[in-house]
Amino acid sequence: METGRHRPHGLGSAGLGLHVLLCSSLLLNAVFFTRHFLRASPTTTTPRLGDDGLSWALQAAREAEAVAAADCSGHGSVFLDGVAGEDGKPGCECNSCFSGPDCSVRTRNCTADADSGNPLFLEPYWMRHAAASAVVFSGWHRMSYTTTDGRFHSVELDRHIRRLHRAVGNAVVDDKYLVYGSGSAQLINALVYALSPEGNAASPPASVVATVPYYPVYKSQTVMFDGREYRWAGSTATWANNGSRNSTKDFIEFVTSPNNPDSALRKPVLAGSSAIVDRAYYWPHLTHIPAPADEDVMLFTTSKLSGHAGSRFGWALVRDENVAKRAIFYTEQSIMGASRDTQLRILKILKVILANLHSKEDIFAFGYDVMRSRWRRLNAVVSRSSRISLQKIQPQYCTYFKRTKEPSPAYAWVKCEWEEDVDCYETLLAAGIISRSGTLNEAGARYTRVSLLKTQDDFDVLLERITDFVDAEKHSRAPAGSSSI
Numbered sequence: 460m461e462t463g464r465h466r467p468h469g470l471g472s473a474g475l476g477l478h479v480l481l482c483s484s485l486l487l488n489a490v491f492f493t494r495h496f497l498r499a500s501p502t503t504t505t506p507r508l509g510d511d512g513l514s515w516a517l518q519a520a521r522e523a524e525a526v527a528a529a530d531c532s533g534h535g536s537v538f539l540d541g542v543a544g545e546d547g548k549p550g551c552e553c554n555s556c557f558s559g560p561d562c563s564v565r566t567r568n569c570t571a572d573a574d575s576g577n578p579l580f581l582e583p584y585w586m587r588h589a590a591a592s593a594v595v596f597s598g599w600h601r602m603s604y605t606t607t608d609g610r611f612h613s614v615e616l617d618r619h620i621r622r623l624h625r626a627v628g629n630a631v632v633d634d635k636y637l638v639y640g641s642g643s644a645q646l647i648n649a650l651v652y653a654l655s656p657e658g659n660a661a662s663p664p665a666s667v668v669a670t671v672p673y674y675p676v677y678k679s680q681t682v683m684f685d686g687r688e689y690r691w692a693g694s695t696a697t698w699a700n701n702g703s704r705n706s707t708k709d710f711i712e713f714v715t716s717p718n719n720p721d722s723a724l725r726k727p728v729l730a731g732s733s734a735i736v737d738r739a740y741y742w743p744h745l746t747h748i749p750a751p752a753d754e755d756v757m758l759f760t761t762s763k764l765s766g767h768a769g770s771r772f773g774w775a776l777v778r779d780e781n782v783a784k785r786a787i788f789y790t791e792q793s794i795m796g797a798s799r800d801t802q803l804r805i806l807k808i809l810k811v812i813l814a815n816l817h818s819k820e821d822i823f824a825f826g827y828d829v830m831r832s833r834w835r836r837l838n839a840v841v842s843r844s845s846r847i848s849l850q851k852i853q854p855q856y857c858t859y860f861k862r863t864k865e866p867s868p869a870y871a872w873v874k875c876e877w878e879e880d881v882d883c884y885e886t887l888l889a890a891g892i893i894s895r896s897g898t899l900n901e902a903g904a905r906y907t908r909v910s911l912l913k914t915q916d917d918f919d920v921l922l923e924r925i926t927d928f929v930d931a932e933k934h935s936r937a938p939a940g941s942s943s944i
């Protein structure tokens with residue numbers, strides 16, 4: 460009985476216990492399920508998993524691949540941020556001289572636009588390396604102003620830039636500080652600021668100079684920011700022969716090597732000046748590399764290295780800590796460091812370049828072949844002309860390729876030889892070629908720059924127009940006394 464009495468009682472409390480256990484188990488499961496799904500998907504829709512387990516990246520990948528696969532007849536591209544058409548999707552953006560919805564219509568007798576240094580000659584390389592160079596990141600990736608250790612600089616990018624210079628052998632990096640800029644264009648003024656005497660009345664402002672023909676932005680930026688610390692003082696030729704070494708002590712000299720526009724490897728002209736050596740084109744696809752550059756202040760840019768001009772990324776290698784600090788201070792004041800998104804993209808690009816050095820997919824071998832072929836073809840046409848000439852460049856030994864290389868310059872520096880062609884820019888324009896007048900480089904109107912860096916379509920049209928121009932010479936009257944080349 461006791462048992463009997465106890466039994467119902469015992470059974471009753473066991474049932475209650477079981478009930479509580481079941482309820483708490485259900486509750487716990489509900490909590491786990493909710494937490495699991497809320498974590499896995501911050502969005503309201505639950506994404507389907509791809510074969511490889513990807514979830515939120517799939518949509519972005521599909522969008523990126525869809526635009527890249529669009530058919531623009533090989534004469535244009537669709538971009539993710541292109542202007543949406545009637546179907547709500549971005550359409551083809553055609554290369555110059557092509558039009559139509561799929562860029563298949565070639566404009567007859569089209570003017571060749573050889574003005575800008577847009578480095579699209581490398582676009583086919585990145586199409587070949589689509590998988591390795593794509594960057595995918597989440598909507599919440601590095602939202603902070605800063606990256607690792609509270610810095611504006613990506614430490615990994617710093618490491619890869621140094622690795623690249625060492626592997627290519629084009630710059631000594633071990634005793635240098637790195638300064639990042641939004642394009643090397645931003646660093647032009649940052650470095651002038653950093654090298655100028657601090658703004659106190661005791662020291663005269665620094666004089667900023669460059670040798671003709673020079674990259675016009677050195678002047679336009681310096682003039683724009685002219686202040687107590689520095690001012691534009693014109694060509695080095697004005698100061699080089701005045702005898703006194705001291706008189707150029709407070710000078711900041713821009714040296715571009717290889718030079719834009721004529722590709723010459725240059726050195727500072729003024730003794731005692733602080734030189735900013737712009738090495739934008741000092742990569743083995745655009746020049747031979749005689750030795751690693753080791754100047755106190757050097758400028759580089761991805762625009763001419765990898766062709767990613769639109770990412771706006773450049774860097775300076777600076778020996779002196781104080782000069783580097785002042786340049787970094789400048790970039791922090793103006794933009795709080797280069798875009799973190801850009802730094803990430805450039806890191807990926809440099810990884811691809813590094814992984815392929817000296818292989819059959821070497822970017823420098825690819826770029827060199829394209830640029831050498833353009834230079835050869837242009838020279839073959841211009842060598843038949845007495846009306847225009849190009850700069851002379853000799854084959855030179857390149858330490859990167861370990862052989863003597865033919866020239867592969869970024870620009871043709873065209874001189875009009877006929878006496879009547881006083882404005883070479885206008886002469887070429889009349890022949891359907893847009894160039895960049897030598898007046899902008901202080902070299903005079905006899906010269907004009909023709910860019911060879913653009914798309915293959917741009918180059919092909921340029922060669923057509925130059926060929927027409929040279930062929931038409933026999934019908935034009937060469938004035939007596941004009942030099943022949």
Ligand SMILES: Cc1ncc(COP(=O)(O)O)c(C=O)c1O
Binds near residue numbers: 759
């Ligand atoms: C000599 C030189 N320096 C600097 C730049 C600017 O390059 P970035 O695109 O990095 O601003 C250019 C661009 O053409 C250049 O030719």
